[in-house]
Amino acid sequence: MFYRLSGIHHTRYESARALWPVTADRRIVQGLLLLAVAAPFLLSDLYLTSYMLPWLIWTAAALSLTLLMGVAGQLHFGFAAVMAIGAYTSIHLTRAGVPFELALLGAGLMAALIGCLFGAAALRVKGLYLVMATLAMQYLVEWTIINVPAISGGAQATLSTPDVTFLFIPLQSDGALYYTALLWTVVVTLLIMNIKRSSFGRALVAVRDKDFAASVIGVNPLKYKLLAFFASSFLGGVTGAVLAFCYYQAVTPEQFGFNVSIQLVAMVLVGGLGSVIGAYLGAGFVLLLPIVLTNLLAFVAQFDLIPISFNLLSHIPLMVYGALIIGVILFEPLGLAKIYDNIRKYFLVWPFRHTQS
């Protein structure tokens, strides 16, 4: 009814494998993209720069991480460190006079290089041990940034981003910053979707699901694990640079601390491992929920019905936030993406009840 499947018969393999084979889905995506492009004209500056912009950038980060954790099945609990490497590399490169476009590339490569170094541990260890290896990366990178003044810009220092241009447009106005972030997020989204429907992504999934069965069809498990770390860290590094230039504009090591790594893992888990739409939903959930909750509680506190101390007020969002993550994972281990999928399937066959798959 809403999503008409009747009359959709793919006669070419290309169209059967299109990103959105169903017309209704394509319409929705087109509509959303249009809204995203029009956002600077529709939203107030506050909403644009403090909600839309970070949401897009963190979505790109969640997408980079979900490529590694979801598609390739390798845990990473130090992804904020990967982003930190990208952020600091891009700032130092641009300060040295390198054009921003090249600095982004350098940020990605540096993050990928160091990411692979720690990822090499993945070739030998699995599960908890890999978590330990990536945690080690988090702390080593953080320690290095803090303790090497040449990188951090001095003890307790914030390092501000220099003025740059991106594709000949100065990154000054809110609009320019927003469109840069939007462009990057769209690129990462398309890349992950394309990886998932091509031989590279299939090989990653094969290694994730059964590495011995993967090797028996000629997939080299070590090579693909390392490639997963490379690709994911590269994207994470560039996203870190975009985060620094488009959102923070001045970076400190705390912005890439361990709690941020955990937040990223939460985004990926709550959204649904390996899901593109899940990265959008997960990032939105993790970013928005504490804000919404704080506002809600402040609103309730106005009426003085129950005494809410200031201390409690600041902790309740964190508690609810944790409970909801556990709730989502218990209620629907495949995350918000699965909930979305269920709703979509409901409308796919509405007013009937039975779906094909």
Add this chain to the structure above:
Amino acid sequence: MTQTQHDADQDIVLECDQVNRWFGGLQALKGISLSVRKGEIFGLVGPNGSGKTTLVNAITGFYPPQQGQIRFLGEPINGLKPHCIAQKGIARTFQNVALFRGLSVLDNILLGRHIFMRPSIMASLFYWWWAQKEEVAHRVKVEEIIDLLQLESVRDEPVDVIPLGMQKRVELARALCAEPRFLVLDEPMAGMNQEEKEYMVRFILDAREAMGTTMLLIEHHMDVVTAICNRAVVLNNGEKIAEGPTREAINDPAVVTAYIGKVKDAA
């Protein structure tokens, strides 16, 4: 060397030469030698725990033999990593179905084409101009195999929701997609009913006819083995106890004792 013997040597696809494999103190393979000729279906039978799967694992590189040599088309392959052996043209199916559960039937079978494809991040990034052409070209081959094994109806299903009989067929399809020169089937009919079994036999024979694949078949159903295998080797406790044309090999007195001995032990 006579002319006929020379021809026979040329025709050998896979050769095991005095293969030994220990697991700790347990010797699972005791000096196994065998040779599989081009185009034949070679049976490998024996009671449970006799070392059939272990021999296959030695051939495909999972548990390389500690002693002895395995040659594929005259070239030693023991010591190579499993994925390198796969790239040389040896495919296999597993006794317990080993499909990729997170993928659809189609994606599973497409993975069989991996060795012919050139996956890269760049190709994926520029999908429409780069990867797509390759994907479509290989899809054509995959559809041929889907046709051959009659898998059209489940093509787009997630692989873990289809029945076991179908899953075994998908695994065969994945292996055939690699256009292997040598295919190992480890109990492709285990847990199947008579009808599914007959289908599977049909598919194996069809595949050999269509693609000329040389096969090594491990099977407990003796009716199947006698029906489709040209020659067979019988293992017992890691030892080769009989070898030859299928009927002769499995009617060998030593084989009968091995199987009956098993029954006696159990009793």
